[in-house]
Amino acid sequence: MNNQIKEFIEDNDRFASHSAIKLLEVNRGSATAEMEIKPFHLNASGTVHGAALFTLADLVLAAASNSRGRLALSIQASMNFFQAEREGKLTAMAEEIKKHPRLATYRVEIRNEKDELIADFEGTVYRKKEKFPPEIK
Amino acid sequence: MNNQIKEFIEDNDRFASHSAIKLLEVNRGSATAEMEIKPFHLNASGTVHGAALFTLADLVLAAASNSRGRLALSIQASMNFFQAEREGKLTAMAEEIKKHPRLATYRVEIRNEKDELIADFEGTVYRKKEKFPPEIK
Amino acid sequence: MNNQIKEFIEDNDRFASHSAIKLLEVNRGSATAEMEIKPFHLNASGTVHGAALFTLADLVLAAASNSRGRLALSIQASMNFFQAEREGKLTAMAEEIKKHPRLATYRVEIRNEKDELIADFEGTVYRKKEKFPPEIK
Amino acid sequence: MNNQIKEFIEDNDRFASHSAIKLLEVNRGSATAEMEIKPFHLNASGTVHGAALFTLADLVLAAASNSRGRLALSIQASMNFFQAEREGKLTAMAEEIKKHPRLATYRVEIRNEKDELIADFEGTVYRKKEKFPPEIK
Numbered sequence: 001m002n003n004q005i006k007e008f009i010e011d012n013d014r015f016a017s018h019s020a021i022k023l024l025e026v027n028r029g030s031a032t033a034e035m036e037i038k039p040f041h042l043n044a045s046g047t048v049h050g051a052a053l054f055t056l057a058d059l060v061l062a063a064a065s066n067s068r069g070r071l072a073l074s075i076q077a078s079m080n081f082f083q084a085e086r087e088g089k090l091t092a093m094a095e096e097i098k099k100h101p102r103l104a105t106y107r108v109e110i111r112n113e114k115d116e117l118i119a120d121f122e123g124t125v126y127r128k129k130e131k132f133p134p135e136i137k
Numbered sequence: 138m139n140n141q142i143k144e145f146i147e148d149n150d151r152f153a154s155h156s157a158i159k160l161l162e163v164n165r166g167s168a169t170a171e172m173e174i175k176p177f178h179l180n181a182s183g184t185v186h187g188a189a190l191f192t193l194a195d196l197v198l199a200a201a202s203n204s205r206g207r208l209a210l211s212i213q214a215s216m217n218f219f220q221a222e223r224e225g226k227l228t229a230m231a232e233e234i235k236k237h238p239r240l241a242t243y244r245v246e247i248r249n250e251k252d253e254l255i256a257d258f259e260g261t262v263y264r265k266k267e268k269f270p271p272e273i274k
Numbered sequence: 275m276n277n278q279i280k281e282f283i284e285d286n287d288r289f290a291s292h293s294a295i296k297l298l299e300v301n302r303g304s305a306t307a308e309m310e311i312k313p314f315h316l317n318a319s320g321t322v323h324g325a326a327l328f329t330l331a332d333l334v335l336a337a338a339s340n341s342r343g344r345l346a347l348s349i350q351a352s353m354n355f356f357q358a359e360r361e362g363k364l365t366a367m368a369e370e371i372k373k374h375p376r377l378a379t380y381r382v383e384i385r386n387e388k389d390e391l392i393a394d395f396e397g398t399v400y401r402k403k404e405k406f407p408p409e410i411k
Numbered sequence: 412m413n414n415q416i417k418e419f420i421e422d423n424d425r426f427a428s429h430s431a432i433k434l435l436e437v438n439r440g441s442a443t444a445e446m447e448i449k450p451f452h453l454n455a456s457g458t459v460h461g462a463a464l465f466t467l468a469d470l471v472l473a474a475a476s477n478s479r480g481r482l483a484l485s486i487q488a489s490m491n492f493f494q495a496e497r498e499g500k501l502t503a504m505a506e507e508i509k510k511h512p513r514l515a516t517y518r519v520e521i522r523n524e525k526d527e528l529i530a531d532f533e534g535t536v537y538r539k540k541e542k543f544p545p546e547i548k
Contacts, residue, residue, distance in 0.1 A: 008181060015186035018155075018177040040155040043199065044145060044270075049152035050211045051192035058188040062180065074187045075514060076487050076535055078215045078352040080379050080398065082372040098356040098391060102513070103486060103537065105354050105394075117372060120379075122396065124354065124487055124535075126514065133181075212377060213350050213398055215489040217516050217535065219509040235493040235528060239376070240349060240400065242491050242531075254509060257516075259533065261350055261398075261491065263377065282455060289460035292429075292451040314429040317473065318419060318544075323426035324485045325469040329462035336454065348461045352489045407455075 002026045002067050008133035009063055016059045019052060023063055029096035031063035036089050047084035050119075054079055057108040057121035060094035064106050065125040071132040072104065072125035079121045088113045102127055139163045142204050145270035146196075153196045156189060160200055166233035168200035173226050184221035187256075191216055194245040194258035197231035201243050202262040208269040209241065209262035216258045225250045239264055276300045276341050282407035283337055290333045293326060297337055303370035305337035310363050321358035324393075328353055331382040331395035334368035338380050339399040345406040346378065346399035353395045362387045376401055413437045416478050419544035420470075427470045430463060434474055440507035442474035447500050458495035461530075465490055468519040468532035471505035475517050476536040482543040483515065483536035490532040499524045513538055 006026040010017070016033075019041070024032040035041070035056045043049040057079065065072035094108045108121040143163040147154070153170075156178070161169040172178070172193045180186040194216065202209035231245045245258040280300040284291070290307075293315070298306040309315070309330045317323040331353065339346035368382045382395040417437040421428070427444075430452070435443045446452070446467045454460040468490065476483035505519045519532040 012181035012183075013186070014177045014179045015189050016180075019188070040151050042151045043153075044149035044203075045208065045210075046149075049150070049192075049195070050214070051156070051188065051195040052152050054191040054195070054214075055186075055188035058186070058191070066181075071182065073182075073221070074218050076215070076217050077187070077191075078213070078396065078489060080213050080372075080396065081211050082374075082379070084210070097394065098354070100356075105356070107394075120371065120381075120396070122352065122354065122394070215352060215533065217509075217533065219511075219516070234531065235491075237493075242493070244531075257508065257518075257533070259489065259491065259531075286455035286457075287460070288451045288453045289463050290454075293462075314425050316425045317427075318423035318477075319482065319484075320423075323424070323466075323469070324488070325430075325462065325466035326426050328465040328469070328488075329460075332460070332462040332465070340455075345456065347456075347495070348492050350489070350491050351461070351465075352487070354487050355485050358484070 002028065004133065005063065005067050013059065016055065019055045021056050021059050023059060026063045026067050028067050029064055031060040031094045032091065033060050034089055034091045037085060037087050047086055050081050053110055053119045056090060056092045056110060060092045060108055061106050061123040064094040064096060065104055066132045069131060071128040071130040073128065075124050075126050077121060077123040079119060081119050083116060083118045085112055085118055090118060139165065139204050141270065142200065146200055150196065153192065156192045158193050158196050160196060163200045163204050165204050166201055168197040168231045169228065170197050171226055171228045174222060174224050184223055187218050190247055190256045193227060193229045193247060197229045197245055198243050198260040201231040201233060202241055203269045206269060208265040208267040210265065212261055212263050214258060214260040216256060218256050220253060220255045222249055222255055227255060278407065279337065279341050287333065290329065293329045295330050295333050297333060300337045300341050302341050303338055305334040305368045306365065307334050308363055308365045311359060311361050321360055324355050327384055327393045330364060330366045330384060334366045334382055335380050335397040338368040338370060339378055340406045343405060345402040345404040347402065349398055349400050351395060351397040353393060355393050357390060357392045359386055359392055364392060413478050415544065416474065420474055424470065427466065430466045432467050432470050434470060437474045437478050439478050440475055442471040442505045443502065444471050445500055445502045448496060448498050458497055461492050464521055464530045467501060467503045467521060471503045471519055472517050472534040475505040475507060476515055477543045480542060482539040482541040484539065486535055486537050488532060488534040490530060492530045494527060494529045496523055496529055501529060
């Protein structure tokens with residue numbers, strides 16, 4: 001497990017912590033996170049907001065893509081929403097499906113506690129030359 | 138302007154209000170919102186989080202698609218991220234590009250205060266038979 | 275194997291046969307096809323055209339989604355292109371990742387003869403009430 | 412009009428010519444093409460194949476992105492299919508919505524003779540250092 005990357009993201013990804021998403025594990029090219037559905041995650045229909053699901057997916061994308069030690073920035077994401085959830089814990093897993101020197105693509109699945117597929121996501125990052133986490137001077 | 142839809146979303150979209158996004162205007166098939174970048178909108182690189190941009194885009198999608206008076210649920214979204222912002226106000230505008238009885242598609246652009254295109258988004262909704270906002274019994 | 279669907283598509287999908295794509299197998303919710311790269315599949319750089327790869331992916335999407343016996347129409351597709359090929363045989367496999375009464379989503383992977391991932395694709399269909407293949411009157 | 416790029420693509424994009432697509436105009440960052448629907452463009456339902464529409468969209472993407480004089484390779488595309496056509500002429504227009512040194516994104520709309528929107532497409536390219544068209548040695 002890549003604890004240095006995990007701790008840096010936990011300490012610095014403000015929007016993920018604001019959204020109460022917990023990073024569980026970061027490995028080279030993969031990551032897992034969970035989100036316990038809270039009232040502030042809901043949309044106007046009372047189900048978990050698509051944007052909360054995107055935030056969960058995007059966190060594991062960021063963790064998995066930056067786990068390679070170079071700064072990776074999202075350039076494109078596509079997401080499908082399959083099922084509306086009202087409560088319980090959702091888990092997201094990212095896996096790397098292709099890595100080039102400059103570009104890499106990750107697939108993310110979000111599942112509920114019954115292991116049903118709630119949403120899936122595919123994201124592409126641009127890999128900068130800067131190291132990640134940034135070195136402290 | 139469709140004030141009934143606007144007020145219902147403002148009162149009930151919990152994740153949008155948690156993310157400090159302000160709905161400015163809702164018309165039939167279009168909507169506008171803004172987000173003043175706050176520290177909790179940032180990612181681990183100190184720029185506005187892709188998921189915060191998605192949340193902004195998704196709110197105008199929801200407002201524009203539900204403005205037709207029938208409950209619309211997002212089924213798919215694709216987003217491109219063009220430019221990293223650190224501060225200031227971002228504005229999102231959704232416009233309807235196709236509407237069928239069951240499906241409709243919306244395009245969203247997010248711009249900064251200099252009117253530069255920061256991200257774009259395209260989302261498709263499934264239109265249920267239920268009315269929106271739901272009638273109070 | 276669903277031979278009735280396979281034969282109907284082979285006989286009637288004109289653009290797939292024009293593109294020399296061969297449907298290998300159709301099962302309930304999945305399908306496989308192959309394309310031997312020919313000169314007319316190439317783009318201006320001399321590698322296999324992204325649109326030829328899309329045609330290959332779209333055929334297995336159509337076969338897998340129509341295998342359920344109801345007419346399925348593509349409404350959205352997202353595709354990532356990972357690697358440029360110049361020759362040899364490419365294989366596409368579609369699998370169903372979610373099926374609702376009205377909507378279903380399929381993931382497709384295209385691989386070369388070394389089993390390297392060349393491109394991936396995700397497509398959503400709208401499921402009409404009409405039967406597929408259409409009944410002959 | 413960029414006639415050098417237009418002629419090079421017309422002479423060398425084999426899959427586009429196999430698909431009877433005609434490039435009409437190429438400018439810096441934009442392009443237009445048309446496709447007269449022929450029997451070989453149809454799918455098993457007798458309407459124009461989604462993959463034929465993708466081929467049309469992809470040609471204007473290639474022309475618009477390579478019009479900048481550097482080799483541009485598609486890395487991602489998302490497409491929405493709105494309306495099934497059986498005959499007539501379809502026109503595709505690509506416009507550049509963002510250009511970075513390494514990446515650029517284009518939006519494409521396909522319309523029928525009544526100017527109805529049949530499909531839309533958004534594609535991102537990776538811009539290589541090699542010139543386009545390649546220099547003859």
